[in-house]
Amino acid sequence: MELIDQFSRPINYLRISVTDRCDLRCVYCMKEKMNFLPKNKILTLEEIERLCDNFIEMGVKKIRLTGGEPLVRKDIIKLIKNLNLKKKNTNLNEITLTTNGTLLEKYAKNLKKNGVDRINVSLDTINPKKYNEITRFGNLEKVILGIKAAIKNNIKIKINTVAIKNFNEDELVDLIIWTNKNKIDITFIEVMPMDETDTSRHLQFVPLDKIYQKINKIFNFQKLNQNTGGPAVYYSGTNISNKIGFITPITNNFCANCNRVRITSTGKLYMCLGQNDHIDFREILRNDYSNDYIKERILHAMKIKPKKHDFLIDEKTKPYMERHMNVTGG
Ligand code: SAM
Numbered sequence: 001m002e003l004i005d006q007f008s009r010p011i012n013y014l015r016i017s018v019t020d021r022c023d024l025r026c027v028y029c030m031k032e033k034m035n036f037l038p039k040n041k042i043l044t045l046e047e048i049e050r051l052c053d054n055f056i057e058m059g060v061k062k063i064r065l066t067g068g069e070p071l072v073r074k075d076i077i078k079l080i081k082n083l084n085l086k087k088k089n090t091n092l093n094e095i096t097l098t099t100n101g102t103l104l105e106k107y108a109k110n111l112k113k114n115g116v117d118r119i120n121v122s123l124d125t126i127n128p129k130k131y132n133e134i135t136r137f138g139n140l141e142k143v144i145l146g147i148k149a150a151i152k153n154n155i156k157i158k159i160n161t162v163a164i165k166n167f168n169e170d171e172l173v174d175l176i177i178w179t180n181k182n183k184i185d186i187t188f189i190e191v192m193p194m195d196e197t198d199t200s201r202h203l204q205f206v207p208l209d210k211i212y213q214k215i216n217k218i219f220n221f222q223k224l225n226q227n228t229g230g231p232a233v234y235y236s237g238t239n240i241s242n243k244i245g246f247i248t249p250i251t252n253n254f255c256a257n258c259n260r261v262r263i264t265s266t267g268k269l270y271m272c273l274g275q276n277d278h279i280d281f282r283e284i285l286r287n288d289y290s291n292d293y294i295k296e297r298i299l300h301a302m303k304i305k306p307k308k309h310d311f312l313i314d315e316k317t318k319p320y321m322e323r324h325m326n327v328t329g330g
Contacts, residue, residue: 001057001058001059002059003055003058003059003060003298003299003302004302005271005302005303005305006302006303006304006305007305007307009256009257009258009259009305010059010259011059011060011258011259011260011261011302011305012059012060012061012062012259013060013061013062013063013064013229013259013260013261014052014055014060014062014063014064014260014261014262014263015063015064015065015066015260015261015262015263015328015329016048016051016052016063016064016065016066016262016263016329017066017067017068017070017262017263017264017265017326017327017328017329018048018065018066018067018068018070018073018076018079018265019042019067019068019069019070019072019073019265020036020037020042020067020068020264020265020266020326020327021036021067021068021069021072021073021326022067022068022069022072022100022326023069023072023100023102023103023138024069024100024102024135024136024137024138025135025136025137026122026124026134026135026136027133027134027135027136027197027198027199028134028162028164028191028197028199028204029194029197029324029325029326030197030324030325030326031196031197031198031324032136032198034324034326037265037266041266041282042265042266043265043266043267043282043285045075045078045079045082047267047282047285047286048079048263049079049082049083050285050291050294051263051267051281051285051294052083052086053086053291054291054294054295054298055298056086056090056091056092057090057295058295058298058299059091060091060092061091061092061093061094062092062093062094062095062096063083063092063094063095063096064095064096064097064098064329065079065080065095065096065097065098066097066098066329066330067098067265067326067329068265068326068329069099069100069102069103070097070098070099070329071097071099071102071103071104071106071107072103076107077107077110077111077114080095080111080114080115080116081114083095083115084114084115084116087115094117094118095114095115095116096116096117096118096119096120097111097116097119097120098119098120098122098160098329098330099119099120099121099122100121100122100123100135100138100143101121101122101123101142101143101146101147101150102138102139102142102143102146103146104119104121104143104145104146104147104149104150105142105145105146105148105149108146108149108150108152108153108155109149109153111150111153111155112153112154112155116155117154117155117156118155118156118157118158119150119155119156119157119158120157120158120159120160120330121143121146121147121150121157121158121159121160122159122160122161122162122330123143123159123160123161123175124161124162124164124167124168125140125167125168125171125175126140126171126174126175126178127140127171128140128141130167130168130171131143134164134167134168147182147184151182157184158184158185158186158187158245159175159179159184159185159186159187160186160187160189160330161175161186161187161188161189162188162189162190162191163188163189163190163191163206163208163211164191164204164206165203165204165205165206166203167204169206169211172188172211172215173215173218176215176219176237176240176242176244177240179242180240180241180242183241183242184242185234185242185243185244185245186242186243186244186245187232187244187245187246187247188208188211188244188245188246188247189208189247189249190205190206190207190208190247190248190249190250190251191204191205191206191250191313192249192250192273192274192311192321192325193311193312193313193317193319193320193321194319194321194323194324194325195319195321195322195323195324196318196319197324200315201313201319202313202314202315205250205313207248207250207251208246208247208248208251209248209251209252212246218237219235219237219238219239219240219244220237220238221235221236221237221244222235222236222237223235224236224243229257229259230247231247231248231249231254231257231258232245232246232247233245233246233248249274249309249311250311250312250313253308253309255272255307255308255309256308258272258305258308261301261305262328262329263281264278264323264327264328264329265327266280266282267280267281267282267284267285268280268281268282269281269297269298269301270328271301271304271305271306272305272306272308272309273309273328274308274309274310274311274321275306275309275310276320276321276322277304277306279297279300279301281294281297284297
């Protein structure tokens with residue numbers, strides 16, 4: 001079976017936020033003081049797995065666990081282990097994570113053992129002082145040790161870096177050189193106007209086309225014709241052998257090939273990261289509804305999946321999004 005949305009896009013990729021909690025507070029992601037949800041509002045691992053089973057039976061092939069920080073969720077390895085077993089007799093062929101890397105040193109071996117072969121690590125700077133500043137209290141050394149542990153365990157890493165005005169704009173070349181040295185691909189991402197943080201979005205946002213033009217003078221980028229199924233456009237460059245990706249949700253909409261939907265840690269299915277309409281599965285899961293009913297709601301989601309996001313960042317416009325990124329994850 002294949003899930004197809006109202007614009008004939010095949011949907012085979014599910015992202016699930018397993019917790020709204022994070023051990024960092026990146027300034028563009030969350031406010032300094034956040035209220036996290038009580039445990040009973042968050043889906044249990046069994047509820048997450050049941051949702052996954054239904055999506056897999058309907059054609060989902062790839063699942064990404066995110067958050068908050070997925071590795072702070074208690075028993076996360078148990079969930080990954082159970083999902084990994086499903087690869088044997090279903091169409092599921094990949095389980096991956098987006099993580100800040102702080103707990104990777106602890107978990108890398110177990111992740112690999114349970115079928116996680118690739119992960120995205122979020123890293124906006126390789127300057128320890130700046131890292132501490134952007135994450136509000138993070139320790140870069142822990143992340144570097146985590147990345148090394150993942151590489152040692154044969155987990156392929158991609159770094160995701162959010163380009164932030166007056167913060168890392170001038171460090172992106174160094175990040176390319178550092179990732180190239182470590183044989184890691186890197187993707188730059190524009191800040192998105194998710195719910196408000198302590199600084200106005202227009203003071204964080206820097207358009208990636210501006211950055212591309214600047215750093216292209218150094219690397220003489222060549223566009224790669226590979227289709228990764230994701231929104232990034234990848235380039236190779238002179239004197240580097242890693243791939244450099246650009247994700248431009250603000251300056252260049254890429255939704256025509258969208259292949260994904262997202263579930264929050266509370267069980268809300270968002271058909272688009274940049275829209276507010278959703279279907280709430282938590283009460284369905286907790287009130288004895290059948291799997292047939294869950295599938296019916298998933299099919300309905302396909303009929304209402306929006307064509308595209310409408311992100312706008314300017315001085316006057318308050319973010320239209322009602323949630324921070326830790327709710328739906330990245
Ligand atoms: N804790 C994990 C991590 O750091 O990767 C997973 C969750 S985090 C919300 C996922 C990604 O979203 C990170 O790469 C983070 O930098 C990014 N992110 C958070 N807020 C964002 C925003 N407003 N615009 C663009 N990316 C954002």
